[in-house]
Amino acid sequence: MPSPGLKSGSALERVLAAGRFAVTAELGPPKSFDAGVVRDKITLLKGCADAANITDNQTGVVRLSSIATGIVMANDGLEPVIQMTCRDRNRLAIQSDLLGAATHGIRNVLCLSGDHQSAGNHPEAKNVHDLDSMQLLRMLKNMRDENRFQCGEEIPGGGPPLFIGAAANPFADPIDLRHYRLAKKITAGADFVQTQIIFDMPLFRDYMKRVVDMGLHEKVAILAGVGPLKSPAMARYMRNNIPGMRMADEYVERMTGAVTGIDQDDKHARRDAWQAEGIKICVEQIQQIKEIEGVAGVHIMAIEWEAAVSTIVERAGLLPRPEVTTT
Amino acid sequence: MIVAKQKELAKLKKMLHGHRKVLAVGCGTCVTVCFAGGKKEVEVLATSLRLASRVDGEALEVDETIVQRQCEDEYVASLEERIQDYDAILSLGCGIGVQTLADRYPDKRILPGLDTTFMGRPSEQGVWEERCQACGNCVLDRTGGICPVTRCPKQLFNGPCGGVRDGKCEVDSSMPCAWCLIWERMGRLGLMEQLMELEPPKNWSTSRDGGVRRIVREDLRLPEDDGA
Amino acid sequence: MLKECSHQLEVVAFCCRHCAYAAADLAGGARLSYPTALKIVELPCTGRVDVLHILHAFEDGADGVLIAGCLPGTCHYLKGNLHARQRVNHIRGLLEEIGLGSERLRMVNISAAMGARFSELATELVETIEALGPSPLARISHQDTQNGI
Numbered sequence: 228m229p230s231p232g233l234k235s236g237s238a239l240e241r242v243l244a245a246g247r248f249a250v251t252a253e254l255g256p257p258k259s260f261d262a263g264v265v266r267d268k269i270t271l272l273k274g275c276a277d278a279a280n281i282t283d284n285q286t287g288v289v290r291l292s293s294i295a296t297g298i299v300m301a302n303d304g305l306e307p308v309i310q311m312t313c314r315d316r317n318r319l320a321i322q323s324d325l326l327g328a329a330t331h332g333i334r335n336v337l338c339l340s341g342d343h344q345s346a347g348n349h350p351e352a353k354n355v356h357d358l359d360s361m362q363l364l365r366m367l368k369n370m371r372d373e374n375r376f377q378c379g380e381e382i383p384g385g386g387p388p389l390f391i392g393a394a395a396n397p398f399a400d401p402i403d404l405r406h407y408r409l410a411k412k413i414t415a416g417a418d419f420v421q422t423q424i425i426f427d428m429p430l431f432r433d434y435m436k437r438v439v440d441m442g443l444h445e446k447v448a449i450l451a452g453v454g455p456l457k458s459p460a461m462a463r464y465m466r467n468n469i470p471g472m473r474m475a476d477e478y479v480e481r482m483t484g485a486v487t488g489i490d491q492d493d494k495h496a497r498r499d500a501w502q503a504e505g506i507k508i509c510v511e512q513i514q515q516i517k518e519i520e521g522v523a524g525v526h527i528m529a530i531e532w533e534a535a536v537s538t539i540v541e542r543a544g545l546l547p548r549p550e551v552t553t554t
Numbered sequence: 555m556i557v558a559k560q561k562e563l564a565k566l567k568k569m570l571h572g573h574r575k576v577l578a579v580g581c582g583t584c585v586t587v588c589f590a591g592g593k594k595e596v597e598v599l600a601t602s603l604r605l606a607s608r609v610d611g612e613a614l615e616v617d618e619t620i621v622q623r624q625c626e627d628e629y630v631a632s633l634e635e636r637i638q639d640y641d642a643i644l645s646l647g648c649g650i651g652v653q654t655l656a657d658r659y660p661d662k663r664i665l666p667g668l669d670t671t672f673m674g675r676p677s678e679q680g681v682w683e684e685r686c687q688a689c690g691n692c693v694l695d696r697t698g699g700i701c702p703v704t705r706c707p708k709q710l711f712n713g714p715c716g717g718v719r720d721g722k723c724e725v726d727s728s729m730p731c732a733w734c735l736i737w738e739r740m741g742r743l744g745l746m747e748q749l750m751e752l753e754p755p756k757n758w759s760t761s762r763d764g765g766v767r768r769i770v771r772e773d774l775r776l777p778e779d780d781g782a
Numbered sequence: 783m784l785k786e787c788s789h790q791l792e793v794v795a796f797c798c799r800h801c802a803y804a805a806a807d808l809a810g811g812a813r814l815s816y817p818t819a820l821k822i823v824e825l826p827c828t829g830r831v832d833v834l835h836i837l838h839a840f841e842d843g844a845d846g847v848l849i850a851g852c853l854p855g856t857c858h859y860l861k862g863n864l865h866a867r868q869r870v871n872h873i874r875g876l877l878e879e880i881g882l883g884s885e886r887l888r889m890v891n892i893s894a895a896m897g898a899r900f901s902e903l904a905t906e907l908v909e910t911i912e913a914l915g916p917s918p919l920a921r922i923s924h925q926d927t928q929n930g931i
Contacts, residue, residue, distance in 0.1 A: 313708070342724075343725045345725055354708070357756075357758065359713065362712065366755070399714070399717065400720065401718075410750070415712075470719045471719060563876075601837040601838065602837065602880050605840060605880045606881055609880060609919065610881065
């Protein structure tokens with residue numbers, strides 16, 4: 228059982244409770260059932276982050292399940308944050324899966340609505356959406372704090388010790404209501420939030436100012452989302468194709484300019500130059516974010532580039548990570 | 555209203571393959587109003603099928619008729635005699651009409667000429683949009699008259715999600731985000747505070763998830779013949 | 783094959799009386815010939831043309847159908863020719879699905895003074911239909927006749 232004052236006793240919770248600037252990363256699960264791929268990524272992330280998220284059939288593409296990957300991670304000493312969407316499971320499956328996750332020592336859960344399956348590789352699937360992410364937050368909170376299933380029945384032996392997370396998007400419409408939405412998620416049950424990846428710093432500062440004015444930062448741990456760009460094409464793709472995403476022109480320009488003076492045909496040199504600039508931008512952003520009031524940590528999303536995380540945390544002055552053990 | 559659209563000609567040809575004499579039956583109610591299975595549509599489709607059949611070197615006969623409401627036994631009963639002359643019936647009614655015909659004439663092959671799509675309204679001439687999913691438990695009082703079950707692809711009750719872009723839905727950028735509309739509407743009505751309350755999990759048992767639904771109005775049923 | 787096929791090509795032309803019909807008259811008066819295959823049907827406006835008129839024309843043996851209406855902006859009934867154009871576009875798609883081919887249906891816009899132009903367009907269209915050959919329905923029924931059906 229977690230120590231008094233802690234809801235789950237997870238490493239992530241303990242780092243935040245100790246008032247330290249937290250770092251979470253992302254481990255992208257493979258499309259295969261090869262645990263070896265997962266272990267390679269664990270090696271890249273261990274020691275660089277307090278915990279790592281595993282996405283749940285992200286963008287509607289089938290991958291190794293978040294919970295299964297989380298079990299491998301938990302056994303290998305990298306604390307997982309499992310993600311649970313409402314798209315693929317009804318309330319029975321969600322509660323059942325959470326009991327399963329808890330059996331394997333998993334404590335951190337991020338609650339999401341989920342990307343619509345029309346964008347993925349199985350667009351003909353039926354979606355579920357028995358619950359939405361807010362209802363999911365409240366259900367998990369009640370499981371943990373009231374020891375009850377959603378139907379009201381008691382959970383024998385008590386509910387799972389969960390550290391409950393939600394996603395926050397300061398950049399999606401309606402912009403003016405995003406901090407109200409955060410307030411609602413806190414009331415619903417969020418202990419921590421991870422924001423959408425930030426590529427519009429002024430807008431994020433604005434959001435945080437309103438959040439702080441409302442005192443929300445004292446009720447929930449806000450982890451700012453960042454991630455290294457790999458190329459100008461990636462920046463443009465994110466600007467044009469990812470819903471709820473803001474990409475300031477300066478980042479696209481910096482990425483484009485990173486290869487000035489390099490031969491058009493030298494693919495390796497161009498790639499290296501872009502990646503170096505992407506990491507540089509990410510580190511700068513983390514340093515800017517550290518100065519913003521109300522931010523409790525960063526969530527580093529190095530999509531299919533877990534290797535970049537260690538460089539980023541080192542240069543951003545976030546190493547070594549505090550040593551905490553889950554109790 | 556129920557909105558439907560005709561199946562593609564190629565699909566209909568395939569469905570009718572092997573039949574020689576077909577009766578196309580339209581319906582004078584919902585599918586007339588959405589121009590899928592009314593008198594005119596039946597005529598055009600029947601003619602097209604005859605032409606297409608001849609182009610293929612065959613001689614499919616397709617005759618045309620219409621009933622006022624294909625979902626009601628009283629109207630469908632009128633086809634009793636005529637239907638004997640045909641080896642298949644192509645219904646241009648909604649799925650309910652097809653099933654009514656099939657139940658009444660179980661020895662005849664009844665084929666669906668339409669895909670019944672949704673319950674909706676004409677938003678402009680020639681355009682129909684879905685508006686109701688028959689969830690059996692209407693929440694429109696709490697969402698300013700905008701249905702989140704129908705108009706939000708994720709059926710959120712505490713939306714919007716993080717995928718909104720310029721007020722449009724992440725799934726279809728030509729559609730407005732239903733929850734942006736709801737917040738705006740509730741704001742206009744001075745009811746935004748209500749949206750800050752958590753809407754609890756929906757009881758889906760009143761919708762199709764709970765099984766085939768039935769309404770019984772005892773006050774409208776015909777009394778039993780025997781006695782008071 | 784159609785060795786001694788004596789199939790007479792038939793192209794039904796639905797002509798608006800305010801423009802195309804008048805133009806055809808003008809052509810006739812000026813002794814400008816247009817193919818005899820063209821069978822003219824006079825209408826008050828091309829907006830009057832219904833999808834069934836066109837489908838029945840093909841069903842009854844036409845090899846091609848022409849809709850001839852007023853120049854945009856000059857329709858006597860204001861927008862009849864525009865509605866006709868929209869309808870014709872839709873029906874061309876239907877003709878493809880049926881297997882008759884969209885090129886057998888065409889719409890043109892001319893004015894009452896364009897006698898020579900009418901003659902040109904009529905000739906062009908009939909030549910197009912000749913190149914396409916008789917309607918598949920005629921070929922088939924001819925084949926049936928040859929095969930003694």
